[in-house]
Amino acid sequence: MPVSDPGQDADDPSSGQVGDPGRPPWHGRRRQVWLAGGVVASVALIAGVVLWAGSPGGPRTADDPAPHAADGLPHTSVEVSRSSCGQGWVHPQPGTQVFDLRNTSSGAAEVDLLDPTTGAVYGEVEGLAPGTTRPMRVVLGNGAYAFKCLPDDADAVTGPTVRVAGGSAARGPAAVPVTxxxxxxxxxxxxxxxxxxxxxxxxxxxxxxxxxxxxxxxxxxxxxxxxxxxxxxxxxxxxxxxxxxxxxxxxxxxxxxxxxxxxxxxxxxxxxxxxxxxxxxxxxxxxxxxxxxxxxxxxxxxxxxxxxxxxxxxxxxxxxxxxxxxxxxxxxxxxxxxxxxxxxxxxxxxxxxxxxxxxxxxxxxxxxxxxxxxxxxxxxxxxxxxxxxxxxxxxxxxxxxxxxxxxxxxxxxxxxxxxxxxxxxxxx
The missing domain is CATH 1.20.1420.20 (M75 peptidase, HXXE motif)
Structure with missing residues (x-):
């Protein structure tokens, strides 16, 4: 790979420099939502890794914010099932955070975090196996959100709408699913x-x-x-x-x-x-x-x-x-x-x-x-x-x-x- 001039803009195609010469080409075939801009979800799909299923930090009162884990980010445990999609998100807050999605059903499911009005997707996790927990890392701005659970061989279920307020940035773009x-x-x-x-x-x-x-x-x-x-x-x-x-x-x-x-x-x-x-x-x-x-x-x-x-x-x-x-x-x-x-x-x-x-x-x-x-x-x-x-x-x-x-x-x-x-x- 070429050696880049550190004085040039890595994102400017006219500068002659690639943003990060050490990055390997993208060869993945798993679906991810690639969204750009300020208030957008960043989905981390970590295959085969099961994070803790409960909320870190022990018991909380109803007024406690989401606790921080070892990564320094607030974590919220969210239930995924046909009857309880999105349950557990009761302390909404803006900014970077992680939802730990717990599949309590007997079948695999896909989970989306979306705008309940437009259907625009801010984050998604595929193939969440029963009895497992996987993280969804997001950056949220002010606005309405809801989890949608899409179980295999069953109709989609949309959880309760949650409103985020108090953020300093305007709500950013999301991707409406392509059909x-x-x-x-x-x-x-x-x-x-x-x-x-x-x-x-x-x-x-x-x-x-x-x-x-x-x-x-x-x-x-x-x-x-x-x-x-x-x-x-x-x-x-x-x-x-x-x-x-x-x-x-x-x-x-x-x-x-x-x-x-x-x-x-x-x-x-x-x-x-x-x-x-x-x-x-x-x-x-x-x-x-x-x-x-x-x-x-x-x-x-x-x-x-x-x-x-x-x-x-x-x-x-x-x-x-x-x-x-x-x-x-x-x-x-x-x-x-x-x-x-x-x-x-x-x-x-x-x-x-x-x-x-x-x-x-x-x-x-x-x-x-x-x-x-x-x-x-x-x-x-x-x-x-x-x-x-x-x-x-x-x-x-x-x-x-x-x-x-x-x-x-x-x-x-x-x-x-x-x-x-x-x-x-x-x-x-």
Missing amino acids: AHDLIPPTLAYQQWIQARTVELAQRTDALKDAVDAGDLAAARRAWLPAHLVYERMGAAYGTFGDADSAINGTTAGLPGGLADPGFAGFHRVEYGLWHGGSAASLRRPADALAEAVRALRDGWPQERMDPADLGLRAHEILENTLQRELTGRTDYGSGSNLATARANLDGTRELLGRLRPLLAARFPELPRLDSWLDRTQHTLDSFDRGGTWAPLGTLPRADRQRINSDMSELVERLAPVAALCDVRRTT
Whole structure:
């Protein structure tokens, strides 16, 4: 990782510095509410750790505030069950605090702390097993709150409304849960966009195939990258493509025969031949198979249906995969075009965010900062484009590699809240 200048603003994408160079990329798949701003819950999900189930500090009178635990924060023990959701919170106070959620029922449950009027969620804990206690750390401002308990295989139960007063800060933002119904319009719009890309992909892949068939390998090398980049911009749909993805864009990963394995097919198989002295005759069959797979994808796509629940997750995963594959050089089979592919992946992420923006605008205060990091990362990548000829990753000085990895890593972290906020949540 690059060494940062301590005199620069770690949150400013124009400063050239990542907020914390030591942070690992976000790879979690558990749902968390990622909310920004002053009066927002910070949910701590500590799997497998059971904290004490009672109130620390011994007995209290009715006028005692919540006691402090070893972490120095006031703790309140709150009961979670179908009949007693939220019971125990009788001394509301503003500021940072911990609710120790005790599941006294016989089944697992999810627990949300929300605005009872709007349903906006300030904090949540998933998978609270029966007989266990887990913490929910929050920062509360003035306003009304209630716990909602969502037991497995049972209707949701909302506990009593509790009003917090006396805080110095105004009530901050929260995230209204995204439902499957909310995600249907952007998913349908994105599917239509993919349909248009499959048509373009087929046209460009046919041009690549025609050049190979004609024995013009120089023209085939020129046609390869434009065709490949069309596919790389379609990253959010890969899961719906199924086996077609391996046929179109597979690598040697997991293939026992490596480069000689019969399962090595698609763009990268053709790439390897074009940049490693393969003859036109040896490339005709792989190029024909690639074009056939692309046409099958184009013709079959109108019958496919993307899962709306995947949309937000893919917005994060596209560039996470870019970090792991393209920026490590693992997917370079001779063309040296990893940076061009990373740039296409960035285009694909932008397209997906554009579909999700109406949902994110009211839920994600950090969206403008995310946009700034998208712009910064695009500018960094574009600096290695020489009129359509991209600098091979392996030829870059260490400082340039560090700058690219730093920008992309920070961008991936800033995309993680999109995945969390667009995760479909149960509300009833």
